[in-house]
Amino acid sequence: MGEFSSMPEPQVDPRPVAVIGAGPSGLASLKNLSDLNIPCVAYEAHSGVGGIWDIGNPRSSVYQNTHTITSREVTGYADLPMDRGLPAYPRHDQVHRYLRQYAERFNLLPLIRFNSDVTQVERLTDGWRVTTADGHSAEHRALIIANGHNWHPHMPAFSGKFDGEILHSRDYTSPAGLAGKRVLVIGAGNSGCDIAVEAAGVTDHVAISMRRGYYFFPKFIFGKPADQVSESSQNLRLPAPVARAAYRTMLKLSIGSPEQFGLPKPDHEPLESPPIVNSLLPYYCAHGRVKVRKAPVRFDGKFVEFSDGTSEEFDTIIMATGFRIHIPFVGEEHLDWNKGRPDFYLLAFSPRYDDLFIAGMTDGTGGHFPTVELQSRVIASYLAAREHDPEAARRFDERKRRRDVDITGGIKFLDSPRNLTQFELLTYLRVLRDHLSLLGGRDTTYAQRPSLLEQAAALFSGGRK
Secondary structure (H helix, E strand, O other): OHHHOOOOOOOOOOOOEEEEOOOHHHHHHHHHHHHOOOOEEEEOOOOOOOHHHOOOOOOOOOOOOOEOOOOHHHHOOOOOOOOOOOOOOOEHHHHHHHHHHHHHHOOOHHHEEOOOOEEEEEEOOOOEEEEEOOOOEEEEOOEEEOOOOOOOEOOOOOEEEEOOEEEEHHHOOOHHHHOOOEEEEEOOOHHHHHHHHHHHOOOOEEEEEOOOEOOEEOOEEOOEEHHHOOHHHHHHOOOHHHHHHHHHHHHHHHOOOHHHHOOOOEOOOOOOOOOEEOOHHHHHHHOOOOEEEOOEEEEEEOEEEEOOOOEEEOOEEEEOOOEOOOOOOEOHHHOOEEOOEEOOEOOOEOOOOOOEEEOOOOEOOOOHHHHHHHHHHHHHHHHHHHHHOHHHHHHHHHHHHHOOOOOOOOOOOOOOHHHOOEOOHHHHHHHHHHHHHHOOOOOHHHHHOHHHHHHHHHHHHOOOO
16 A cells, blocks of 8 residues: 555656746736746846836836826735825836835845846747847746837838938937927827827927827826726616716716817727826817827928828927837747737737746736736746646646637727737636636735726726626
C-alpha cells in the first residue's frame, strides 16, 4: 500500500512568466501572478513604472492638464483604493504616484527589469524567448503582453500638403505654444475635445473637425461624480427601455442635445461609441469659441478643405485621431490579427497558444485599472490551473475553443477603430468572474465592493443588467 499512498507532485516549470510592460496592466499582472506564487518578471522599456501615466515616459500620451475621465473611487485598483484625499478626478501626476505606491505596497519593483526595451519574442517548442535591446535574452514559460494600446499614434493620410505645423495629440503637452495661432483639432474623442477647449483659452481661432456627432457626458450630476450617481436608478430595476429613456432624459437635462450647441446630431445610440466625458466643449461651441467643421479631405498650403466643400486657413493642426494597437516585438503570425487587433478570447487569451495572453487591451465604460485587475487575475488563475489543476484548465480550454461568449451586452458598437476593444462593462465583469470560478478561483476583492464599478456601468448603460 505504501507505494500508492501518495501521488507524485506535478512538474512545475521553473521558468518565470514574462510580462511586457510595467504600466497599469503590467503591474496588475505581476500582482496577481505573485499572489499565486507564480514566478514572473516584467520588462519595462522606461526607467520607472506607470506607462502612459508617467509624463516623462517618451511613449506617454498624457499632457499637462490630463485628468482621469472616471472618478477616484472607480479608477483605482480594488486591491488598493485611491486615497480619498485626492480630487474626484485625479490629475496624471497623481495617478502616476498612485501606481508607484501600488508597486511599492505589493513589492513589485524587484520583479521589474527597467530600461529593458523588448525587441524580439521568439516562439519555442514550449514557451517563449524574450530578447531586449541591451542583448539580454531569457526563456519563459508564458508571455503576457501588457505594453498598452494608447501610445502608438494613428495618423490618417490626406491628399495635398499642409505647410503649417502638424502634430499628433500624443505630442501635445500644453496650449502655451498655440497662443495667437489658427488651430484645427481633427478628431472629437476625449483628448480632441479637451485640447480644443484648452486651445480656446489662448487663441480666438479654434475649430474641431468631427466625422459624426457624439453624446457628451458630464463629470458631475447633482454635485457628485456621474459614475457614482446611478446607485438609486440601479436599485429601481427598471425595464431596459424605460431605463434607457430615463437615461436619455438625464443627458438632455444635464447637458442638452448636441444640436443646441451647433454640434452634429449623433447617428447612433448612446454607448455604441465611447462616451465623450466633456461638458465644456458644448459650452465653448455655444459661445463661438470653438467652431465645428466637417471631416477634412484635402490640404493646400495652409488651407484645409472639408467634406462640405468649405475651406479655411490654419497655422497648426492637431491630430487627435487615436492610436493603433502596436505589438512590434511579436510576429503577426502569433497574434491572430483581425480588423486592427489581435482576436483574443475575452480580449486576453490567445486562440492559438495556451501560454500567450494580452492584459489591458480593453476600453469599457468603467475604470481601466480594476477591470484589468480582474482580467489578469483570470490569466494568473489559468496559469496556476495548468500546473496544479489540469481538469479546471481543460474546462477553460473547451470554453475558449467554443468562443460562444458575448461581451457586448447587446450593444451594437459602431464599426470604427475607436471600438476595437469595446465591451459592456457589467457583462464583461460577469463573464470574467464566471471564468474565474471555472478555474476554482474566487474574486473576493470584487465581492467586497461590487457596486463601485457597477454603479459606473449602470450610468452609461441605462441601468441594463
